Amino acid sequence: MADYHLEASWRPIEGSFGRLTFTLFNLSAEPLSGFSLAYTSETRVADKYICDGASLMRQVANFHEFQPPEGLRIATGGHWRFTVEGLADEPKHRTDGIRSAHLRLADGRHLAIGFGDLMLEGRDGGVAPPLLPPGRIEEPYALLPWPLSLGLKAGNLPVVLYPVERTRPDAIKALSLVLALYQRLYPADGVPFSLAAVKGGRAIRFVTESSIAAFAYELRFSAHEVVLSSADAAGRQYGLISLAQMLHGARADRERFQFPNFGTIADQPRHAWRGCHLDVSGRFYPVADVMRLIDILAWNKLNIFHWHLTDDEAWRLEITAYPQLTETHGTPIPAFGDGPEAPAVRYSQHDVRRIVAHAASLHVEVVPEIDIPGHSAAALSALPDLTDRQEPPDSYRSPQGYANNALNPAVEFTYEFLGKVFDEMVALFPGEYVHIGGDEVAQGAWLSSPACKALMKQEKLAGTAELQSYFLKRIKTVLSERGRKLAGWNEVSHGGGVDRDGTLLMAWEKPELGLELAKEGYDVVMTPGQAYYLDMAQAEAWAEPGASWAGFTPPERAYAYEAEAELPEALKGKMRGIQACIWSGNIASRAQFNRLVFPRLSAIAEAAWTPLTRKDWDRFAAIVRMWPVL
Template sequence: MADYRLETSWRPIEGGFGRLNFTLFNLSSEPLSGFLLAYTSETRVADKHVCDGGSLKRQVAHFHEVRPPEGLSVPPGGHWQFTVEGLTREPKHVTSGVKSAYLTLGDGRHLPVGFGDLLLEGRNGGAAPPLLPPGRAEEPYSLLPWPLALGLKAGELPVVLYPAERTRPEAVKTLSLVLSLHQRLYPAENVPFSLCAAEGGRAIRFVTESSIAAFAYELRFTAHEIVLSSADAAGLHYGLISLAQLMHGARTDREHFRFPSFGTIADQPRYNWRGCHLDVARQFYSVADVLRLLDILAWNKLNIFHWHLTDDEAWRLEIKTYPQLTETGARRGPDEALVPQLGDGAETRSGHYAQEDVRRIVAHAASLHIEVVPEIDIPGHSTATLLSLTGLVDGQEAPDSYRAVQGYPNNALNPAVEFTYEFLGKVFDEMVTLFPGEYFHIGGDEVASGAWLSSPLCTALMEREKIAGTAELQSYFLKRIKTMLSERGKKLAGWNEVSHGGGVDRDGTLLMAWEKPAVGIELAQQGYDVVMTPGQAYYLDMAQAEAWSEPGASWAGHAPPEHTYAYEAEGELPDALREKMLGVQACIWTENFLSRAYFNRLVFPRLPAVAEAAWTPLERKDWDRFAAIVRMWPVL
């Protein structure tokens, strides 16, 4: 138990974003004096603020360090209280408060401080509604995403499914891979498949049928066998996952779900891009966690893993040419170059993926028909990079001459520093050996208004190239990056701001519309390929209800699972532009995910909801059926 505890509350006030009240309790047996209190919170203190009972000594983005009044001594059992007015935004949810806290004593020691929820004063926080109804499955088959066409009659549950005699080795191997997937996801459940014939089981006969579309499959159930037809390995894989799902539901909930005895399933995905993004910069996830998430994506028939490997808070990918990127940029702590953020306390936290880790993850994804799209977020969101390699900084640029929306000063790679391109070229050279997929994601989002304008090197570049302003500077930078990627056989993917300032060549460029749905239509009209990932529906860190007690972020409002499920990404997209929309993607931003419990509460069941939107046509979706099935689905 910590010897110190910090309690916080927030009260709305007229004409501002309210008042935060902090109370530090000394639960130790010694008086506390000569200390600093540090805490991290997404509810940031603004430059213009009033701190009563203390003073803000230092702030870096979400990190705040507060000095008590001169000579203050907190006796054992006593407390120190201070308030802050002048915030950058109004807190909306219980998780808008403190995410970590510690004390720094006069001798340099750092001591942990316990903390609780952000309490609400002077207002009713509302009641959180149920997020998932009991559900109702009129057709008793547990398939998620729901297939394109289905006509089945229920029968007896077989003991196990097995390959028919003389099944070709590739089909047996795929069956074994899906069997292993099921065992990893449901280790306490009986297996759905056996490689050997078994009494009481049913045989699967595999047929290669060239007339079936790519990624599609057909299942035909007869009295004696199940016929699985497909044209390619992916279709075979998805068909076997459907059989495993049918077995799982019929065993898990025998009252509501059955296994088919007769009939057919004809199925294929609605979109080719069915993605899930994971931010590992804000919170680090172990190799085992990433492998588990890939298994969950495969079970939900998602086929893209967008791996957000760098941000202001950390650089997570080993680059052998520049070991400083992970030696410095993957460590946050009180005595590190990167100060604590978003849940970091008195102890240094670190984590990165060695290249061997990456190869293992990419190979595992490939075995599940998932492509890994790595993201190196540039030119903004680069604090960890710039602190690791100081040669990337224009030394003549005034510090704190601009700030990103998250509060980081001067956090963008400088387009006029030639070392920037040498550095990124060597990073890309190593990444090409690790990631065989089609796309590299380069971020391109949230470069601060006014970035680089006080850099003498950029001023000279703008005069030389006839460039005006930050957006055109970013376009200049990203055009060079696109050329570098093309030389290495890769296509550029990025967030929707890549289109700003003139954007980049549309050919071979994929942009993700995140700010609002209308942005995706605008990008398609400009000629870009588009993936829809709007924060209002597909950002899985958003709170799921308006109530104060619900955890999560709030900038895009709140997104109940039913809203995420029902959301139609195509929206008002004209028919003529449909071919520009490649698909949809869920995004897991991890600022709020301080525990596995929070991760699972926010990500599920919304991730399977996006998966069904990515696979199942609108007219085949059914919220009540989804709710009945998804409660049996795996979580991290």
């Protein structure tokens, strides 16, 4: 137990974003004096504020450091209270409060502090509704995503499924990989497959059928065997996962679910890009957690893992040419959830190779992201040569409150640096895309930089957006020279954008942007915050964890959202698919991760795979309860 504990509450006040009250309790055996209090929080103090009982020493984006009145001494068992009025936004949920906290003592030591949720004063926060209905099934088979077509008759539950004699080694290897996946996801349950024949089991016969579409599969059931037909290894894996799912459901809930004895399943994905993004900059996830998430993606037949490796808070990818990127936190503040003395945490290149190989074995492609030119406070802090030293400090601020956090398009070292970064990335990530971010560059960025003023005059550029377009066009060339295509967020299109050929953009700010990007000629992945951001709260109630800028998204809304509905028939060829996004600023624990991500991730997976006419919310709700979490 920590010797110090910090409580925070928020009181709404008409005409403002309300007042925060902080109370620090001294639970130690010694009086406390000569200290400052630091914390990170999504609820930031605004430029104009009133503080009673403390003074704000330092603020960097979500990081705040307060100093008590001179001479303050907190006795054992005592407390210190102060208030702040003048906030940058209004908190909506209990997770909008403290995310990490510590004391800094006069001798330079840091002491960890316990803390709780943000309390709501003066009004009822409401009650969160159930996230799932009881569910209802008409076909007794546990399959997610639901297949394109099926006509089945249930029968006896086999002990296990095993390959017929003289099955090809590659098919046995595929069976063993899905068996291992199941054992990782359900370690306490009986296995669905055996590599050897078992009495009372049922044989699987593998057939390669060139007439079947890519990534598709067919299953034909009889009393004696199951025939799995596919044209490729990915389709074979999806068929095996479907078999494992049905056997798992029939064992786990025998009153609702059964296993087929006769009939067929014909199945194929609706969209080619079925993705999930994970932000590891705002909060670091150990390698084991990343690999388990990839397992869960494979179980849900998702095929893209978009790995957000850098941001303002930290640069997480080891780059041997610039070890200083990951030797410290980068920015002079801790990321969400990190303590002040937490070691700099990164993914070594050995870690990356393990993760990429693990994903590839499950037919999941890893798309790495380094977020540039904005969201680069960590890189700029680690490598001061990336800055225009004549640019005034704090000449612009990002939406998150970071000052001067964008790589400068007029500093030639920027392109040398990124060229070396991409050299190492293409050796680690064999996929065709590198995601370069391109989002949330602050209005007015670079306009006070003498170097950028000269560049604008030379290249006849006007404003921040055209400077960004100039920068990203050069980056696209750098990537093309290394055999990679550019992916980015929707703001890549600003200021003229980049060459549409080989460019993939993700529409995140609002659904309508997907249509606009497609009209401009870009290939599009739909990932609107209003439906597919899994850090958004799932209900309006204060007690629900999550962010609020895009409203709240219950699982049924994520399930029902139809990305293709935004596009006319003539433009549907520009839509590559859909993607869930997991941003980590509002995720304080594994329990909160699981509550926010599941079952919405599976809901989006079904939207990515299953045709609209085959979707059924009640059927989905009945099945998804059995699905794995992190």
